[in-house]
Amino acid sequence: MDTREALLEAAVEVFADLGWRGTTTRRIADRAGVNEVTLFRHFGSKEALIEAAVASVAGRDLPPRLPVDPSDIRAELIGWSLGMHAHAIRHAKMIRTSLAEFEEHPGLAPVTCDGAIQAMDDVVRYLTRARALGLIATEGSLEAATMMLMNTIVLDGITWDIIPRRVPVTPGEAVGNFVDLILRSLGATRAAE
Amino acid sequence: MDTREALLEAAVEVFADLGWRGTTTRRIADRAGVNEVTLFRHFGSKEALIEAAVASVAGRDLPPRLPVDPSDIRAELIGWSLGMHAHAIRHAKMIRTSLAEFEEHPGLAPVTCDGAIQAMDDVVRYLTRARALGLIATEGSLEAATMMLMNTIVLDGITWDIIPRRVPVTPGEAVGNFVDLILRSLGATRAAE
DNA sequence: CGCAATTGCAAGCAACCACTTGCAGTCAGG
DNA sequence: CCTGACTGCAAGTGGTTGCTTGCAATTGCG
Numbered sequence: 001m002d003t004r005e006a007l008l009e010a011a012v013e014v015f016a017d018l019g020w021r022g023t024t025t026r027r028i029a030d031r032a033g034v035n036e037v038t039l040f041r042h043f044g045s046k047e048a049l050i051e052a053a054v055a056s057v058a059g060r061d062l063p064p065r066l067p068v069d070p071s072d073i074r075a076e077l078i079g080w081s082l083g084m085h086a087h088a089i090r091h092a093k094m095i096r097t098s099l100a101e102f103e104e105h106p107g108l109a110p111v112t113c114d115g116a117i118q119a120m121d122d123v124v125r126y127l128t129r130a131r132a133l134g135l136i137a138t139e140g141s142l143e144a145a146t147m148m149l150m151n152t153i154v155l156d157g158i159t160w161d162i163i164p165r166r167v168p169v170t171p172g173e174a175v176g177n178f179v180d181l182i183l184r185s186l187g188a189t190r191a192a193e
Numbered sequence: 194m195d196t197r198e199a200l201l202e203a204a205v206e207v208f209a210d211l212g213w214r215g216t217t218t219r220r221i222a223d224r225a226g227v228n229e230v231t232l233f234r235h236f237g238s239k240e241a242l243i244e245a246a247v248a249s250v251a252g253r254d255l256p257p258r259l260p261v262d263p264s265d266i267r268a269e270l271i272g273w274s275l276g277m278h279a280h281a282i283r284h285a286k287m288i289r290t291s292l293a294e295f296e297e298h299p300g301l302a303p304v305t306c307d308g309a310i311q312a313m314d315d316v317v318r319y320l321t322r323a324r325a326l327g328l329i330a331t332e333g334s335l336e337a338a339t340m341m342l343m344n345t346i347v348l349d350g351i352t353w354d355i356i357p358r359r360v361p362v363t364p365g366e367a368v369g370n371f372v373d374l375i376l377r378s379l380g381a382t383r384a385a386e
Numbered sequence: 387c388g389c390a391a392t393t394g395c396a397a398g399c400a401a402c403c404a405c406t407t408g409c410a411g412t413c414a415g416g
Numbered sequence: 417c418c419t420g421a422c423t424g425c426a427a428g429t430g431g432t433t434g435c436t437t438g439c440a441a442t443t444g445c446g
Contacts, residue, residue, distance in 0.1 A: 003392085003393080017296050017297075018296070018297065019212055019213075019214065019293060019294075021212065021214035021215055021433095022214055022297070024432080024433065024434080025433085025434060025435080026432090026433085026434090034393085034394090035393070035394050035395070036434095036435090037393085037394075037395080037435090037436085037437095038392085038393060038394075040434085040435065040436080041392080041393085045434080045435085046434065046435090093296060096289075096292045096293040096295070097293045099289045099292070099293065099351070099352070099355065100212060100289040100290045100292065100293030100294070101212075101293070102289070102354075102355050103210050103211070103286060104210075104211065104215070109355050110355075110357075113352075113355075113356060117356070140373070140374060140377065141370050141374075143360070144367075144370035144371060144373075144374060145374055147345070147349070148341065148345045148371055148374055151344055151345040151348040151349055152340070152341045152344040152345055152348075154348060155344040155345075155347060155348040156340070156344055158292070159292070159306075161295075162292065162295050162302050162303075162306075163306060163310070164303075167336070174337070177334050177337035178337060178341055180333070180337075181333060181334075181337060181338055181341055181375075181378040181379075182374075182378065184333065184377070184378040184379075184380070185374040185375065185377040185378035186374075186377075187377070196422085196423080214403095217402085217403065217404080218403085218404060218405080219402090219403085219404095227423085227424090228423070228424050228425070229404095229405090230405090230406085230407095230423085230424075230425080231422085231423060231424075233404085233405065233406080234422085234423085238404080238405080239404065239405090
């Protein structure tokens with residue numbers, strides 16, 4: 001109904017599929033069910049549209065923040081990780097495209113990744129609190145562990161439909177394995193039980 | 194000197210920078226210092242050239258295989274990981290582009306990733322042997338640990354120039370942290386010492 | 387009703403795209 | 417010297433690109 005919204009939505013979809021150069025104003029207009037001229041009347045240029053469109057979806061579907069005080073670390077981390085994994089899968093094409101477009105349009109990737117980077121801070125904060133509470137060992141870099149968990153989950157998610165898995169694995173199993181390894185590496189008390 | 198080689202080299206560079214649609218035959222010919230017509234006489238089409246070019250660099254600069262029998266696990270894994278990290282950084286643009294191009298050209302990403310996937314098998318084999326030798330604990334999925342190490346290193350490498358690091362970190366420090374965490378998660382004997 | 391904002395439509399613009407054709411120049415091998 | 421392989425150059429094909437212009441139709445609001 002809302003022309004502007006339809007254009008933003010269509011622009012994101014086309015951009016995720018075909019990249020900047022593949023995203024022609026005609027294609028966007030077609031997918032939005034709108035005349036091409038209307039696109040220019042609303043946004044002025046293809047560049048302005050795509051930038052607005054990418055910004056409008058950045059941070060969508062990110063998992064909720066972790067609790068202030070850790071109680072069941074394993075359950076909480078698995079829940080958070082599953083959310084992040086789902087986010088990566090849902091926006092896989094868009095994330096991949098934004099990363100590749102970094103050379104020509106350096107503004108897009110930071111916008112796309114910003115939510116994830118902030119989420120990392122949240123995990124570090126959570127783990128720091130867990131360490132203060134004596135729930136994990138005092139050794140090991142929490143920043144490195146967080147980065148490791150995040151990188152693993154995100155890359156697994158954005159290559160989910162690309163990389164063939166010899167053993168069929170559900171997101172739950174994959175994420176569960178990753179979290180267990182991270183907890184063990186941090187010396188979580190009774191991590192594997 | 195060799196026209197064909199120059200075209201392949203130029204095609205990879207332009208493709209990594211500008212993606213499939215940005216890689217015009219004129220740009221390739223210019224960078225190769227060759228007439229555009231010569232390109233078509235050699236490869237027939239833009240598609241054939243790019244595919245040949247991507248295939249010609251796939252697997253370049255991959256780290257050497259791990260030894261059959263683990264001795265110093267930490268040193269060996271760090272060496273291997275540094276090699277993989279350097280590979281990811283060196284071919285970051287090309288890897289990012291190939292991943293993004295998966296929607297339109299599904300053949301490129303598998304070619305680009307094939308070497309890394311084979312390398313993962315090698316790591317699993319190495320860790321399995323280490324476990325048989327009693328160098329790491331008997332619990333924990335070696336496949337998951339390998340995937341975790343690989344994903345972390347690769348994503349760290351291909352976003353090395355994109356994601357701002359609040360704390361400046363050298364590849365050696367980053368990789369060292371990751372390997373230490375993995376070893377601890379696998380219960381490597383005296384991993385941290 | 388009357389006015390203004392929004393939209394669709396048809397047409398066109400110059401620039402660029404992959405790719406082709408024809409011709410002339412160079413250079414090594416017989 | 418002659419031939420064949422390789423190359424450069426100029427020109428042109430039909431198609432697509434981002435973007436503009438002019439005009440008619442619709443809609444909501446006072």
